[in-house]
Amino acid sequence: MKKLLLTMLSTAFISLLSLSAQADDFALGVVSEAKLLNDFSVFETNFEAFSVSEQEQELIAQWPKTLKIDIYFATWCHDSEREVPKLLKLLKANKHINARLIALDYQKADPQHLAINNNIKYTPTIIIYRDETKKEELGRIIERPNKSLVQDITQLLL
Template sequence: MNKVITKLILVASFSFLLGCVHTTEHDALAVGKIDAQALLSNYQSFHTPHRQFSLSDRQIALVKQWPRSVHIEVYFGTWCHDSQREVPKLLKILSHNQAVTYNLIALDYQKTEPTGVAIKDDIKFTPTFIVFQNKKELGRIIERPKTTLLNDLDEIIQLKGKL
């Protein structure tokens, strides 16, 4: 009986410690520009989905067709579950076309950051992906894609980029 109680106490203690580790990540907010490597290295909630997401050969071929004049501003929160779902996917997608540039801009809980670009770009929700071509805004994906992130990005780039 004592062994069972001891094991239960150990399991409960271990579970409590795991909960503390998870909370610590959320307490360490990233705010401002951050590179993909730092995001994926320091935030498990971004690293794991990034590692698990994959593209088919057809999807990779599609991404490789995007022009080098495309740039994406990525506004997100390390604390935001929508960001934790969509930003890792975007990073995996963009890893297949190094010509497409992007900036990762982490926001605080008020959706601001020190330089004021989030206010200038009228960011209200996270994540917000703003797609540019030749410095002209083509479109935005706000919080979640209508279909899939890849399909929505491709639609913005292929359709609106030709206007």
């Protein structure tokens, strides 16, 4: 009985925190790029400030058209504010790549439980898949790339 009560209280507490995050104008769950850039000025500012070199554009254009990218991030996270706008701008060089933005709360959770199902512990976590089936995860970039987003993703594709 105590376990059940504790579980119920924990669930209620997490739900309240999620609602609190929404009330504080945090994004939560799957969001569009347009909504992220329109509603969160720091993401839009960093997106506009970042430039993609011709060499990077050429590399990205060669990435497979079937590539799927899940981007787990938080609008309250400084690493996300830095890396997510860069990745979104980079992906403009290959319109075929499908990227999904999943905004998380302070507990690294989302309403669809996508983060929990994918063992997300840090933001941002960028998961690269070979194709839409998401059966073959090529790798992850967690918090920040080792070299650069383009170099790290290109290395995963080799």
